[in-house]
Amino acid sequence: MTTRTAALSALLVLGTTLAAPVTFLSVQNEDQGATKIIGELAREYQKTNPASPYTYQNAPQTDLAQKLQLLAASSSLPTVYNIDQPALLGQLYKTGQAADLEATFKKLGIYNTLNPAAVALIKRQNDGRLVTLPLELNIEGFWYNKAIFAANGLKEPRTWAELVKDAATLNAKGLQPFAASGDQKWPLTRLIGGYAARKYGYDVMDRVKAGTLKLTDPGFVEAARAVQDLGKKNYFGKGVNTVDYATAVDQFLQGKAAMIYMGSWVLSDFNDAARNKIGTQNIGLFNFPAVTGGKGSTNDWSLNTGISTAVNQKFNDADLGNWIKYVFTRYGNKALAESGMITGFTVTQTPRNLPVLTSLTQTKLKAVKNGYLWFEANFSPKATSVATDNAQLLVTGDITPQDYMSKLQDALK
16 A cells, blocks of 8 residues: 555545534624623634534624525535524524534433523423523513613613603703614514503513414504604604614613613623723613503513524534533533623523622522513514514604504515
């Protein structure tokens, strides 16, 4: 055998033992939130397992669904990927491009690393299946600047009317009431969904899915009108539909806006001393307020496990199993210790000095009576696009609340 032949033979033998690289497609920047934690753990694993190189890919959230559909059509989805539409995820599961993570974690002997409440949330929105990783366990609400509130004689509003009155007070003094990313669109529909939950109750969108409520019913139109009024009064500031996610968060953290409606995934940004110019001691959190004549309770909160993150069943072999086991048995501890993030993974080592806002969030989570999902959680990809795209038109007054809900109801058919 020649030296060349021997070398080629060795490469072929080596090639049969090489694990496939792990690629993570995320809407987050590589140095943000869950993506940062996963990347750091993946590169730790790579040091002792060089045959499992890690690669990060980014996709804007506004283009994510379209990108995933294109990749799925050619069976080119990456190993791990963000996905923000449960209906699309259901389709990918049926075509073998999303793994059954309950079976996977049980096979690996690490199912006990998952928080039961987080698992229940995921199963609720995915027809009883655990098909995404609970990278976060989030509570959503209005984060507010305590110093601005105190300087203007404001308290946490208990009703929508009080919230709007507070916004008017701030606006009259030249202060932007709310930071919001209209560019991302979903921060606007979150407000519609929150209002609807207070009007009809925490199970409102489940009832829409069941057909016992229609989006053209008066309470939904009222919700759309309430959010539109905030936009028409410039309470979101100028050019809300051009404001991206990072800019909206920075507006709040730099004291340029008094409030921001956001999930507790934002804690990693709030706990970043270099980015947070107002200080964690100046940040408070209140739930979506009650609305007139509403059946919902302020003891009910919007909960989620962060942007859904799936594993491609195509790559779900023993090598990937080793990677999953390494990364996600360490994920919960690392996320809490380094970023103050609350996740759907068990924590075995609680930091001595837990960030104050993380403690606040944990306290709120423990007091939740009922959790509800976001507005589009049960929608098809088509209906989700109609909801989010038209939300931009809604807040600028370019579509009526009635037309917004009518178009959305039609998209559900």
